[in-house]
Amino acid sequence: MRPEDETELARRLIAGDPVAFDRFVDHFRAKIFQYSWLMCGHREDAEEVAQDTLLKVFESFAQLREPERVRPWVFRIARNACLMKRRKSVYAPARELSLDELMPARDGEGEGRLQIADWSRLPDAQALDSELHDALGRAIAALPEIYRSVILLRDLEELSTEETAQILDIAEPAVKMRLHRARLAVRQTLDEHLRSGRQ
């Protein structure tokens, strides 16, 4: 659903449209579930986060001053609900990613050719086969939490740098830095997957 459709849905919800209620629940429940699934890796927690978030959303809907910001507002509540779970993520442990470790290797010494797979063979996102789809999911799951939380909001949810910074309570430059490293790390994992000949 496009952000403008979500905005319209939020407006109808505030106006008391019962059809909008069901559509809102279906749409955001799936989104929040998938976000919290990728954040913590526990199905049971992801289900509870989705329910707790929607309850909080309806309880405080009157506080949503700008319906056009409904997506970041819902994700801010979802992120807090995730933190409340406090269960350790099954995914990657916390650690910093350095730019050096994300640089592609070179053939031989010095200025040798960069070792990069042939990315032109990749289909677009909609046509990914299940093996590559799984590899992408594993690459995202393997990111340390501080990077994963940013790439989920900026790239998967397509929120802005400003919105992501507000949701995560960090500065915008930190969002940019973490997003870049997260993308580089995912790129590196996919590149290894492609060079291993599995695609």
Add this chain to the structure above:
Amino acid sequence: MTCQEIFARLSEYIEFDLPPDACREIELHLAACPPCIEFTESLRRTVELCRGYRPAELPAPLAREARDRLEAAYRDMLAARAKPGNR
């Protein structure tokens, strides 16, 4: 600009989030550095793939009781808004 300096700013470059001068410097470098072009394209594809990615996992169907709780919260919110002075 070196390959390493380019490398550090590529996300901002592909999102047109750099000042014009920095953008020009990167483009000058890319024009003479095929490996960096290749790398930039692989990063651009990574971003496209991430934007299109959705996990296969979906939530279980919403239980009746859970839906009722949500609907009750929604109705309470509407009722509170309908009170004079709350709109």
